[in-house]
Amino acid sequence: MSVYFDHNASSPLVSAARQAMAAWLEGEAGNPSSVHRPGRAARAAVERARRQVADAVGVVSGELVWTSGATEALHMAVLGCVPRGGHVVASAVEHPALFGACQVAEARLTRVPVDGEGQVDPEAVLAAIEPDTALVALMAAQNELGGLLPVEAVAARTRVPVLCDAVQAFGRVPLRLPALGCRLAVLSAHKMGGPQGVGALWIAPGLRLWPTLVGGGQERGRRGGTEGALAAVGFGAAASVVSERLAYMPRVAQLRDRLEAGLAHMAGVVFHGRSSRRLPNTCAWRFRDVPGDVLLEALDLEGFYLSSGSACSAGAVEPSPVLLALGLTEEEARQGLRASLGPENTEVEVDALLAVLPRIVERIRGSGPC
Numbered sequence: 043m044s045v046y047f048d049h050n051a052s053s054p055l056v057s058a059a060r061q062a063m064a065a066w067l068e069g070e071a072g073n074p075s076s077v078h079r080p081g082r083a084a085r086a087a088v089e090r091a092r093r094q095v096a097d098a099v100g101v102v103s104g105e106l107v108w109t110s111g112a113t114e115a116l117h118m119a120v121l122g123c124v125p126r127g128g129h130v131v132a133s134a135v136e137h138p139a140l141f142g143a144c145q146v147a148e149a150r151l152t153r154v155p156v157d158g159e160g161q162v163d164p165e166a167v168l169a170a171i172e173p174d175t176a177l178v179a180l181m182a183a184q185n186e187l188g189g190l191l192p193v194e195a196v197a198a199r200t201r202v203p204v205l206c207d208a209v210q211a212f213g214r215v216p217l218r219l220p221a222l223g224c225r226l227a228v229l230s231a232h233k234m235g236g237p238q239g240v241g242a243l244w245i246a247p248g249l250r251l252w253p254t255l256v257g258g259g260q261e262r263g264r265r266g267g268t269e270g271a272l273a274a275v276g277f278g279a280a281a282s283v284v285s286e287r288l289a290y291m292p293r294v295a296q297l298r299d300r301l302e303a304g305l306a307h308m309a310g311v312v313f314h315g316r317s318s319r320r321l322p323n324t325c326a327w328r329f330r331d332v333p334g335d336v337l338l339e340a341l342d343l344e345g346f347y348l349s350s351g352s353a354c355s356a357g358a359v360e361p362s363p364v365l366l367a368l369g370l371t372e373e374e375a376r377q378g379l380r381a382s383l384g385p386e387n388t389e390v391e392v393d394a395l396l397a398v399l400p401r402i403v404e405r406i407r408g409s410g411p412c
């Protein structure tokens with residue numbers, strides 16, 4: 043059996059994207075900047091894909107800039123908006139790419155703490171803004187916990203541009219970027235059924251950024267480099283069927299609830315972020331006295347693919363900063379687990395996971411401290 047419960051890491055390619063990319067590969071290869079026929083065809087494909095993504099998030103296509111993914115888009119937004127040494131306010135649970143971009147920009151960063159459920163208080167975010175704050179970063183949905191952060195409540199009450207990481211929200215909850223009130227937003231195709239290696243930065247009208255990648259003037263001077271037409275075509279196709287994906291989400295939420303109901307009967311289970319407003323597909327928890335990476339390895343051998351609250355960094359297993367931000371100890375954070383579901387998951391898969399977990403957990407607990 044092979045059960046994939048790691049959609050927040052990467053969600054499988056939807057058939058619309060696969061078909062669009064296969065059809066594109068069959069055609070002539072041209073550079074979208076070339077004026078001959080193959081070039082014009084490539085330009086038409088790239089612009090059609092841009093419109094498809096723009097339509098899916100309620101913006102005008104010319105406001106979207108292609109990137110290699112959300113990591114690059116976050117860097118473009120931060121480096122484009124924040125002068126060296128400038129001040130940034132961000133929730134403590136933003137993606138590491140946001141914090142990395144702030145480091146590259148040598149920004150002065152205020153991390154706004156979250157409560158034990160991973161929620162940030164909009165008043166605390168607003169209170170952290172200083173006269174020279176250049177950017178406020180608040181994600182729409184947290185990737186490890188699934189919690190929805192109060193982007194609208196903050197954006198409505200500040201003139202400082204708000205950068206919204208909408209990567210996990212796209213395709214899981216209805217998303218209209220202008221309605222959030224943010225002025226910058228990042229998307230990534232591979233979290234919503236598109237291919238890996240392509241994302242987009244939305245720049246609201248009137249906002250100008252210093253370019254980060256300067257080259258051949260592509261993307262109207264906002265990002266140099268030949269557009270990745272194949273990946274863009276796949277992203278566009280996945281975006282064009284996003285309403286179908288959203289229609290599945292109530293069923294995905296039922297599966298997630300079924301999983302949580304089963305877990306709640308097991309000994310030593312502690313849920314994370316379960317009581318906050320959250321994505322329909324994400325379940326975060328830990329088993330007391332069970333290191334998450336050991337459990338993940340055992341589940342992998344049985345064909346279940348989940349994610350843990352730890353990441354391997356320089357050969358050592360580091361506890362997740364997000365779980366530490368909830369107030370967990372390092373040992374507790376290392377016990378963190380995440381199941382993130384998608385439209386193709388089934389009740390049979392959920393029940394199969396619930397059936398194998400007690401045996402594996404008891405075996406690990408019985409083998410003593412690791």
Ligand code: PLP
Pocket residue numbers: 050051110111112113114137139181183184185207209210229230231240241
């Ligand atoms: N932001 C969030 C919330 C994510 O979950 C991820 C992916 O892990 C990223 C940013 C980075 O995305 P990409 O893989 O497209 O660079």
